[in-house]
Amino acid sequence: MLTPGRAIMGALFCPSTRYQTRMRTTTTLAVTCTLATLLTAATAATKTPSAPAAPAQPKLVVVMAVDGLPQEQLLRYRDQFGDGGFRRLLSQGAMFSDAHQAHGTTVTAIGHSAILTGAYPYQHGIVGNNWIDRATGESVYCTEDRRHKYLGEETKPDDGTSPARLRVDTLGDQLRYATGNRAKVLAVSGKDRGAILLAGKTGTAYMYMEGSGNFASSSYYMAQHPAWVQRYQAARPQDRYYGKTWRPMLADSDYAMDAGEKAFAVSYYSESGQPDAAYYQRLKGGPFVDELTLEFARAAIEGESLGANPAGVPDLLGVSLSAHDYVNHANGPESRQSHDHLQRLDRMLAGFFTYLDKRVGADNYLVVLTADHGFANSAEFSQQQRMDAGRVDGRKLMDGLRAHLDGAFGAGKVTFKASLPNVYLDQAALDKAGIKRFDVEQAASRWLLAQTGIAEVYTRTRYEEAGATGTRLDLLMRRAWHRAESGDLVVVPRPYWAFGSGSSGATHGSPYAYDTNVPLLMMGKRWIVPGRYTRNAEVVDIAPTLATVLQLRPPAASEGRVLTEALVGGAAR
Structure with missing residues (x-):
């Protein structure tokens, strides 16, 4: 058998056809090799082994943001999680332990903008939840757009109705462009900015309406809701929690690591004695709004056939779960309520992943879970820990x-x-x-x-x-x-x-590790190599990494790196 070097030398010295003819008249040795034959052999022998074929694209990419979840909480309470939620992500997926929202003003709008643009505020232009408009001198909200209204809902001047102030494109926009708008991109959140900034310029956002408890879109996206949304709204699932009370789900001893407050009970009601705006607003501050968000996400998957696109292209679903931020603001991340909410959220995620397994197929979807920012402990708690706070x-x-x-x-x-x-x-x-x-x-x-x-x-x-x-x-x-x-x-x-002022509650927004260090988890066994990765990662890495998996051009302002260490076949890409 020819080695690569020998095959090349044989080809160089093989007689030409004319020389073969002359040789046949002078010797009994028949030279039968041809230049083409040896070149073929040389090519075959020297061919570089091909890189592993990239796995097929996922049918559905689900990008999830837990509003206000610091990495520290995920690790502190991990032993109490069930099998199918956070624990499944940690055991079956890639976990980046040193992941950060790597910008200095760590608030909801900026963090959500980073996830699918791969960009920092100096490019994407979202510099806060609110800021001052230099032209008018007035405060503006990050997603307000007075040219558009909520569909079927009261719209205030500073309500979030469009991504007009987001100055760059997103992964979803690239997916829509590359597929001739055949891919479906949809986002849902308890906060308008959580949905709008994930949906990008060409996706569709649905947000929780605190006046009615509905999930609704705006005239930026469509003239009227599709039939599946109308059916969902008509069922009034938000009213099922009226009169219910949120109490701790675990035994008292399981909360021993918290700040020591006594058991809590939060009731959901209104002064009118029936579901109304006061009740729907109160609902935002606890786990039930997250249940509703995931329920609406399921309705969207079925109503829009996400993950079963007739065009055979991937779809993208953004889900922003808002309640943890509200709970931490009110009580601090060291509180029993925050602890309990995270355990409840873990069980909700387990149910959602089981649904995806059945509806889309366990091998057909990829999940990324992160957070828009972390959280500082309340000043009073930090002072008890002898911190200058x-x-x-x-x-x-x-x-x-x-x-x-x-x-x-x-x-x-x-x-x-x-x-x-x-x-x-x-x-x-x-x-x-x-x-x-x-x-x-x-x-x-x-x-x-x-x-x-x-x-x-x-x-x-x-x-x-x-x-x-x-x-x-x-x-x-x-x-x-x-x-x-x-x-x-x-x-x-x-x-x-x-x-801030007052004497209770907590906040975020700083450039310090408790605000920047957030979970970054990816799961999908056909694309993601499970394990714990200690190399520094940033939330802006999500967009270019998913662009690689989806074989897309990254968003224009993306500065993140591709997390190749966690991709199947990543070393060869």
């Missing part, structure tokens, strides 16, 4: 800054508006007063840094002239700053400090 009253802080600038530059000459952490200077007023913005930035920064609980202040001049510097904090905050949408000053609290 507290709350910075944003209104008092801005009143103090205004008084300081009046004293430094003259009363009323420096005006600004704030949507913390952003502070917006009135440039026209500065020009009129002959005051340089740089001088105001410096004076404001010095004063703010002297205040209790403030760690750092970033300025527009610093970003425009120097960009990011070498520290991790600088990098995260620079990623969170958008030239057109962000403030002239960005104020960062110290670790375990947060903007």
Whole structure:
């Protein structure tokens, strides 16, 4: 048998056809090889082994976000999970233990934007849940669009109705483009921003209506709801919880690791004695809104035939589960209520995955689960742990800054508006007063840094002239700053400090690990290699990784890496 080297040498010295003819007249040795024969042999012998064939595309990709779930909680309570929810993801999927929402302002809108754009705020333009519009000087909501209305529901001016303020495309948009709009992209959430920012520009978003308890879309997406949505709304599933009480599902001893509060009981009712807007709003603050979200997701899978696309192309479903964020805000992630809610959510996920197994087929779908942000413990709990912790009253802080600038530059000459952490200077007023913005930035920064609980202040001049510097904090905050949408000053609290007032509850929004470190789990045995991966990963890695699986072009502003270490055949791609 010819080795690769020998086959090539044989081909080089094989007689030509004309030479073979001459040789037959002078010798009894018949030379029968031809150049073509040896070249064929050489090619076969030197052929590089082909890479493993990429597995077929999933029929359905389900991208799930648990609003306000820090990685720490997932690990702390993992021994109490059942078999089919989080535990299934952890045992049958890939788990990235050092995964982060790697930008400095960790809030719901920014985190949801990162998941399927693969982009940071400095590109996608969503710099908060709310910010100040420089053109009008008014506060704007991240997904408000007064050109559009909810379908069949009351719409307030600042309600979220479209992705107009999202400046980039998403994975779903790329999927729709690549398939000639044959792929279906749909997202559902308890919050409008949770659905809209996952659905992207060309998908369809459905959100929970706190006035009626319905899930509804807006006129941005369609003129009227399809028949399956109308049937779902007519059944009024949201009313089944009226008069029910949320109590701990585990034994008291199972909550020993919590902050020590006594058993709780949360009842769902209204003063009118029947389901009404007060009841539907109250429903948002506990596990039942997540049950409804997953129930509507099932209805969407069946109503839109997701995962069984007649065109034979993959579909994409985004599911954002909102209640954990509300529970943590009210009680802190160290609370018994937060602990119990996560256990209930685990059982809900188990039921949802079982449904997907039967409806779509266990080998036909891929699931990604992450969070839009983590959570700090309540200041009071952190203080009990002997941490330097507290709350910075944003209104008092801005009143103090205004008084300081009046004293430094003259009363009323420096005006600004704030949507913390952003502070917006009135440039026209500065020009009129002959005051340089740089001088105001410096004076404001010095004063703010002297205040209790403030760690750092970033300025527009610093970003425009120097960009990011070498520290991790600088990098995260620079990623969170958008030239057109962000403030002239960005104020960062110290670790375990947060903007807010009052004496209870907790929040998020900082660049610190308790807010950035979130779960990143992927499951789908035909595409994902199970295991725990300790290499740093970011939520922006989800979009390019799924683009690789789906054989798509990544979204235009995507900066994440492909998580090849967790992909079947990843090393060969």
